[in-house]
Every structure is written in C-alpha cells, then in structure tokens.
Amino acid sequence: MGKLEQPAAPAEAVRDDVRRALREDVGAGDVSAALLPGDARAAAAVVAREECVLCGRDWFDEVFRACDDRIAIRWRVAEGGTTTAGEPVCELEGPVRGLLSGERSALNFLQLLSAVATQVRAMVKALEGSRAVLLDTRKTLPGLRRAQKYAVRVGGGSNHRMGLYDAILLKENHIAAAGGVRQALQAAQDPGGDLPVTVEVQDLDELAEALEAGAGWVMLDNFSPDQLSAAVRERDRRGRDVILEASGSVGPDNIAEVAATGVDRISVGALTKNVRACDFSMRLTA
Numbered sequence: 001m002g003k004l005e006q007p008a009a010p011a012e013a014v015r016d017d018v019r020r021a022l023r024e025d026v027g028a029g030d031v032s033a034a035l036l037p038g039d040a041r042a043a044a045a046v047v048a049r050e051e052c053v054l055c056g057r058d059w060f061d062e063v064f065r066a067c068d069d070r071i072a073i074r075w076r077v078a079e080g081g082t083t084t085a086g087e088p089v090c091e092l093e094g095p096v097r098g099l100l101s102g103e104r105s106a107l108n109f110l111q112l113l114s115a116v117a118t119q120v121r122a123m124v125k126a127l128e129g130s131r132a133v134l135l136d137t138r139k140t141l142p143g144l145r146r147a148q149k150y151a152v153r154v155g156g157g158s159n160h161r162m163g164l165y166d167a168i169l170l171k172e173n174h175i176a177a178a179g180g181v182r183q184a185l186q187a188a189q190d191p192g193g194d195l196p197v198t199v200e201v202q203d204l205d206e207l208a209e210a211l212e213a214g215a216g217w218v219m220l221d222n223f224s225p226d227q228l229s230a231a232v233r234e235r236d237r238r239g240r241d242v243i244l245e246a247s248g249s250v251g252p253d254n255i256a257e258v259a260a261t262g263v264d265r266i267s268v269g270a271l272t273k274n275v276r277a278c279d280f281s282m283r284l285t286a
Contacts, residue, residue, distance in 0.1 A: 006080045007153040009058035013146035018062040020143065021105040026067075030101040042096040043286040046107070048083035049279035053121045055079060055154045056113030059147065060090075063106040068098025080117070080154045089280070096284075103282050111277035112144070113151040118278060120155025120271055123255050130259035132266050135160045135245070139269035148272040160267055161196075169219070170199040181206050182213040189214065198245070207231050211238055220263070222248035228261035 048054075054077045064071040071094030077083055092099060124134055134157040140148045149159045161167035170184045178184035181199060188197045198217040201207045204227065210218050211234070220231050228246055235242050245265035246258050258266055 033097040033100045040096045044092045045088045052278040053117040055117035056110045059109035060106045063102045067102035114278040115275045116151035117155035120157040124156040132259040135267040137269040139273040168197045181209045185213045217243040219245045232262040
C-alpha cells in the first residue's frame with residue numbers, strides 16, 4: 001500500500017472534544033495531583049502495547065496544552081503511522097501535575113481513534129484490487145462523530161454523510177411514510193434541492209423501481225453476494241451511471257467477497273461502532 005496523504009484534524013472539533021473530556025474527568029480540579037509539589041517536573045513516555053495505526057495526536061496534544069501549556073511533547077510515530085508492540089510513540093516533559101491530570105483523557109482519545117483507524121486500514125487493504133470504496137456511517141459515539149470520521153480518513157476510508165443535514169438518505173421508514181420508492185425520490189428531487197440523494201432498497205424489485213425513477217445512488221440493504229451481483233448486472237444492463245452501495249452485515253470476514261460483486265461503495269457501521277480500544281500506556285520516566 002502506498003503512503004496515504006493524511007487529512008487535517010478538524011481544529012474546532014479537537015478543542016470542543018477536549019473541553020468536554022476535561023470537564024468530565026478533571027471537573028473542578030484533580031485532587032490527587034494537587035497533593036504533589038506545584039513546582040515538580042517530570043518526564044514521561046507513551047508506549048504502544050500492540051501493533052496499530054496511530055491516530056489522534058491533535059486531541060492528545062490539546063489535552064496537555066489545556067492542562068498545562070508548559071508540557072512539551074515529542075512524537076516518534078507519525079499520524080497514520082504503524083506502531084509495534086513495546087514501542088514508545090511519544091515522550092513528554094513538564095509540570096508533573098499537568099502530566100497526571102491529562103493522562104487519562106489524552107490516552108482515551110489516542111486509544112479510540114487509533115482503534116478506528118486500525119480497523120479501517122485492515123478493511124481498506126482487503127478491498128485492494130476492487131473498485132469498491134469503504135464508507136463509514138452515522139453509528140458513532142455521541143459527541144465524537146467528527147473525531148471518529150477523521151480517524152476513518154486516517155485509516156484510508158471515506159466518509160458518508162456527516163449528519164442528517166448534509167445529504168438526503170431515504171431509508172425504509174422514509175419510503176414507507178412517502179408511499180413508495182418513486183414517491184420518496186420525487187420529493188427529494190424536486191427543483192431547488194442541491195443535496196446528494198441516496199435511496200435504500202430492500203430487494204431487486206425496489207432497485208428496478210429506483211432506477212426507473214432516476215436514482216443516482218442506491219443503497220442495497222442486506223443483499224446477499226448473489227443479489228449484489230444481480231444488482232450490478234441490472235444497473236449495467238440499463239446503462240445507467242448509478243452508484244451502488246452495499247450496506248448491512250459487512251465485516252472483515254466477508255468484505256472482500258462483497259467487493260468482488262462489483263459494487264461501488266461499501267458502508268460499514270462497525271468501523272466506528274464496534275471498536276476495541278488500542279492499548280497504550282503512559283509511564284513517568286524521570
């Protein structure tokens with residue numbers, strides 16, 4: 001895999017996320033760290049306990065900047081770089097109170113975002129040689145969507161819509177309430193609308209209805225590999241320039257098989273929902 005160009009972390013999200021995390025953890029003050037001398041200084045190192053894709057450096061740095069801006073951090077592993085077990089990923093030096101007060105929140109961000117990026121990187125690798133692009137979903141931890149979607153990009157995946165405001169996605173309940181696929185698409189395609197529109201279908205009959213109604217992006221919900229292949233053939237038979245997205249029940253064990261059907265996009269909620277934190281620890285060294 002070639003070197004990936006790393007995206008810029010969303011600065012506003014970094015500040016907001018860290019502010020919330022420290023309000024939650026430190027609150028009115030760290031009563032344990034307050035027992036230590038105010039002028040005491042220390043050095044520390046953060047060590048990776050397993051191989052993973054490092055992600056979340058900006059959040060980590062902002063935590064310590066907020067706790068005490070005299071803390072210096074020297075990174076040994078780049079954002080998006082791969083760690084090895086037992087490897088120091090960064091070194092810190094500064095007032096010991098600030099180091100201890102920021103430790104947990106900083107590691108929480110590093111562990112979560114590295115876990116997302118690691119999981120995404122593995123699935124992107126499984127897609128090599130196919131036309132499929134890996135997408136995330138809105139199944140994110142409340143309040144951390146921008147951070148997790150950033151981690152998806154660091155891992156080499158792409159973002160689906162950010163929320164309910166920046167794209168139209170007509171799902172099963174929208175279609176039922178509108179009276180059918182055609183009616184839902186008609187409402188979404190009325191003149192004056194400029195948001196991208198995706199319609200979810202449950203079977204090949206609904207796919208045909210969506211294609212006839214002029215859909216430009218169709219989400220194939222919980223289709224089997226055989227059904228996905230049939231959907232691609234139907235799209236190609238009609239000569240329509242329509243994006244087909246596979247969604248539902250896709251994971252590391254079957255994503256390559258799904259990609260082999262010829263779909264254009266694969267969305268996976270587990271990228272941000274079913275996350276096992278990567279293991280990092282911080283220890284004072286002096």
